[in-house]
Amino acid sequence: MTINGAGATFPYPIYSKWFDEYQKAHPDVRINYQSIGSGGGIKQLTAQTVFFGASDGPMTDAQLQAAPGSILHFPTVLGGVVPVYNVTGVTQPLRFSGGVLADIYLGKITKWNDAAIANLNPRVKLPADDIAVVHRSDGSGTTYIFCDFLSKVSPDYKTKIGMATSVNWPAGVGAKGNEGVSGLVRQTPGAIGYVELIYALQNKMNYGSVQNKAGQFVTASLDSVTAAATGAAIPDDFRVSITNADGANAYPIASFTWLLLYQHPKDAARGKAMIDFLKWALTDGQKFAPSLGYAPLPQPVVAKEMQALGKIQ
Amino acid sequence: MTRSSDDRGFRIGTGAFAALVLLIVAGIAFELTRQSTLSITKFGLKFWTTKVWDPVSGDFGALPFIWGTLYSSILALAVATPIALGIAIFISELSPRPLRQPLAYLTELLAAIPSIVYGLWGIFVLVPIVRKVEVAMGAKPALGVGMLAAALILAVMVIPFTSSVAREILKNVPTTQREAAYALGATRWEAIKVAIGFGRTGIIGAVMLGFGRALGETMAVTMVIGNSPQISASLFKPQYTMAAVIANEFTEAADELYLHALIEIGLLLFIITVAVNLLSRLLIWSTKRRAVTVVVMPVIEEAPA
Numbered sequence: 082m083t084i085n086g087a088g089a090t091f092p093y094p095i096y097s098k099w100f101d102e103y104q105k106a107h108p109d110v111r112i113n114y115q116s117i118g119s120g121g122g123i124k125q126l127t128a129q130t131v132f133f134g135a136s137d138g139p140m141t142d143a144q145l146q147a148a149p150g151s152i153l154h155f156p157t158v159l160g161g162v163v164p165v166y167n168v169t170g171v172t173q174p175l176r177f178s179g180g181v182l183a184d185i186y187l188g189k190i191t192k193w194n195d196a197a198i199a200n201l202n203p204r205v206k207l208p209a210d211d212i213a214v215v216h217r218s219d220g221s222g223t224t225y226i227f228c229d230f231l232s233k234v235s236p237d238y239k240t241k242i243g244m245a246t247s248v249n250w251p252a253g254v255g256a257k258g259n260e261g262v263s264g265l266v267r268q269t270p271g272a273i274g275y276v277e278l279i280y281a282l283q284n285k286m287n288y289g290s291v292q293n294k295a296g297q298f299v300t301a302s303l304d305s306v307t308a309a310a311t312g313a314a315i316p317d318d319f320r321v322s323i324t325n326a327d328g329a330n331a332y333p334i335a336s337f338t339w340l341l342l343y344q345h346p347k348d349a350a351r352g353k354a355m356i357d358f359l360k361w362a363l364t365d366g367q368k369f370a371p372s373l374g375y376a377p378l379p380q381p382v383v384a385k386e387m388q389a390l391g392k393i394q
Numbered sequence: 395m396t397r398s399s400d401d402r403g404f405r406i407g408t409g410a411f412a413a414l415v416l417l418i419v420a421g422i423a424f425e426l427t428r429q430s431t432l433s434i435t436k437f438g439l440k441f442w443t444t445k446v447w448d449p450v451s452g453d454f455g456a457l458p459f460i461w462g463t464l465y466s467s468i469l470a471l472a473v474a475t476p477i478a479l480g481i482a483i484f485i486s487e488l489s490p491r492p493l494r495q496p497l498a499y500l501t502e503l504l505a506a507i508p509s510i511v512y513g514l515w516g517i518f519v520l521v522p523i524v525r526k527v528e529v530a531m532g533a534k535p536a537l538g539v540g541m542l543a544a545a546l547i548l549a550v551m552v553i554p555f556t557s558s559v560a561r562e563i564l565k566n567v568p569t570t571q572r573e574a575a576y577a578l579g580a581t582r583w584e585a586i587k588v589a590i591g592f593g594r595t596g597i598i599g600a601v602m603l604g605f606g607r608a609l610g611e612t613m614a615v616t617m618v619i620g621n622s623p624q625i626s627a628s629l630f631k632p633q634y635t636m637a638a639v640i641a642n643e644f645t646e647a648a649d650e651l652y653l654h655a656l657i658e659i660g661l662l663l664f665i666i667t668v669a670v671n672l673l674s675r676l677l678i679w680s681t682k683r684r685a686v687t688v689v690v691m692p693v694i695e696e697a698p699a
Binding site: 119120123221246248 | 446447448449450451517518521522525534535536537538539540616617620621622632634638641642643644645646647648
């Protein structure tokens with residue numbers, strides 16, 4: 082049996098690992114996944130050209146209504162977004178708050194020695210350099226999560242920029258992909274950018290800590306990202322943003338990535354196979370997550386999802 | 395009898411292939427229009443003239459992208475044309491014979507380099523150099539990425555196209571032209587001028603071919619232009635092109651209007667490219683001597699009855 086899926090690029094490494102491992106144990110189930118982007122995944126799922134979709138952002142109400150049947154969301158793993166920077170003479174990690182990041186990306190804070198940054202970093206000697214803002218130029222779930230957090234903490238950011246996979250940036254330059262952003266930040270003195278945690282970990286990059294809702298400055302790690310999912314209230318349809326979550330250890334710029342399935346699949350046998358696969362991915366499969374740089378789901382979320390899988394008929 | 399029916403069959407066969415080209419172009423135009431209807435009906439002609447590109451509020455205007463595309467291509471042309479023509483003239487008129495083939499081969503090799511490689515070279519070599527220039531000139535903040543880097547990369551990519559077509563055109567200028575010039579007492583430079591004058595429309599065609607190439611280039615430009623939709627004559631400011639915004643935003647555009655707006659950008663690019671190509675074809679066709687035009691645009695002759 083072959084099952085086709087398409088969608089987000091962010092979870093592609095873990096999904097291909099999962100499909101590979103799962104097929105070893107179940108040689109009759111072959112799952113193909115095309116990482117064409119979240120938007121494309123939702124489109125193809127709606128057009129029913131694939132059996133399942135995957136997205137870094139939950140589907141909107143309008144998108145759900147446009148689909149020919151009821152679609153369910155299943156969080157699979159977690160990711161985070163971290164601020165990276167290149168400030169001349171600064172070697173220790175910098176601290177950021179949502180408000181400061183929002184004002185930098187709004188173009189309101191333009192110097193590294195601005196009082197707002199200096200107040201968060203009293204022991205760091207900041208230069209009077211201009212800030213060169215770098216953002217993603219390609220539509221991306223990373224941008225979505227970053228803007229989601231900043232829209233929550235800054236009303237000004239919410240009205241002037243808002244959140245989407247691509248937004249109308251008032252400041253800075255756009256670079257393509259995590260590698261484009263980190264490359265530009267690395268070679269431009271005074272630059273700041275944002276990249277996926279997994280990318281920063283794999284490339285051993287230094288990144289700043291971000292102040293969470295509880296007021297703590299948290300450095301992103303697999304644990305602090307999982308803690309964000311623990312601290313958030315999870316609704317029954319799992320369509321939830323977990324940025325700026327509660328909890329002293331919760332990293333504030335974190336998000337689920339979702340697998341999307343029809344509640345009443347047209348093909349019952351494939352539907353059953355996907356349920357079995359998800360049950361495995363949410364339990365045994367989670368142990369593959371950390372080594373690939375993804376944060377595993379917290380236990381309560383897994384339990385809730387196991388229950389929700391029963392809705393598929 | 396059989397020979398004339400063979401002729402007819404050949405004519406119909408090749409004619410069908412020629413018609414297929416028309417069909418494909420018409421098909422592209424139709425599909426681009428069909429899939430951008432939402433944006434066409436919502437924004438109308440304003441799409442060409444407004445500056446806002448805001449996927450969050452669903453407000454789309456293409457002007458900064460049109461500007462960036464035309465500006466970067468024209469700058470690239472301004473840099474590439476003298477160099478490309480210089481190469482073409484040297485290879486066809488002045489170069490020692492054993493050097494001709496290797497030089498021609500090397501220029502054409504530039505055209506075979508994938509655009510992503512140009513882009514990487516741009517990021518790691520060209521952009522830092524441009525940044526140093528910006529720092530020296532006091533531009534703030536000195537980013538390196540922007541219009542200048544994009545135009546320079548485009549220029550390098552355009553040179554092989556313009557120079558090889560121009561070279562072929564000069565090669566096809568009849569020797570009688572040069573001989574006539576020499577007979578009148580012309581110096582070498584004056585004889586070359588005669589040859590250039592003779593092939594000038596073809597050379598204009600070569601330049602326009604380079605322009606068409608620059609308009610559509612995507613990956614290398616995306617990597618160095620800074621991707622910021624603003625209209626500015628500054629060489630150092632980050633800007634954006636039509637091809638770049640499509641490449642960047644298409645995969646994650648889930649909203650219908652957003653998708654239609656991106657496809658309409660494709661439609662505008664198609665219209666502009668077709669217009670530029672038509673112009674270059676007209677210029678080439680206006681050349682009187684077929685020997686010159688045949689290189690760029692093979693003309694299917696009507697078979698004698």
